[in-house]
Amino acid sequence: MSLVSLDSISKSVLLADDSRLEILRGISLDVDAGDHVSIVGRSGSGKSTLLNILGMLDAPTEGSVSFEGTPVRKMSSGRLDRLRGANVGFVFQQFNLLAGRTAIDNVMMPLSHASGRLFWKRRELAADMLERVGLGHRIDQIADRLSGGEQQRVAIARALVRNPMLILADEPTGALDIDTGASVMELLDEVATQTGAALVTITHDLHVAARARRHYRLEAGRLAPVDLSRAFEASTLAAGVPSEATA
Known part of the structure; x- marks a missing residue:
């Protein structure tokens, strides 16, 4: 059973002139526990929209989303909020940090509604995670x-x-x-491997995407597997740098 499954997902929005903008078209994707999937695409290709649907922050216009075999549309808003809060970790491009609060306050925030050890040890757990990302001195x-x-x-x-x-x-x-980015990706990989979590990375950086085991490209609202070795060669040639095959 897949951890999260998208079945024929489409997403569109109604514009001011009553026309519809198609963002995603007929996307199906299964992500299993322990998977590492990367999705590349140009700015504006719908990558963030797809990520929000995977994380159950947004609903598709058509198609269905399932988490551990249960259709999300059948869940109450309260159950969905609890499921997402306990099981999904988001790294947003815009950070979405709490202004005026400390680094450790921000990291403790997802634990504020936890129970048992996670709640009572929340400051210790947050401080340890900040240490792991190299910010132990800035908590x-x-x-x-x-x-x-x-x-x-x-x-x-x-x-x-x-x-x-x-x-x-x-x-x-x-x-x-570059160096900090590499260490952050190593940390994401490490935590995902240690906990058996699935990691889905949305990026335009082919070097970041290449760390995944499965690679996809989102283009014109459609998702398809991509051969990153060819993508690297194309980007190298576009930059005017000879590849090994042409050098």
């Missing part, structure tokens, strides 16, 4: 006073602190330098 800094790269790492720590079953990362290295 009491106000989040909006951190650099963009530091804010991204706080967002990643917040997504991972509950050891979710499904990790959804939207351009997780977009605000980071």
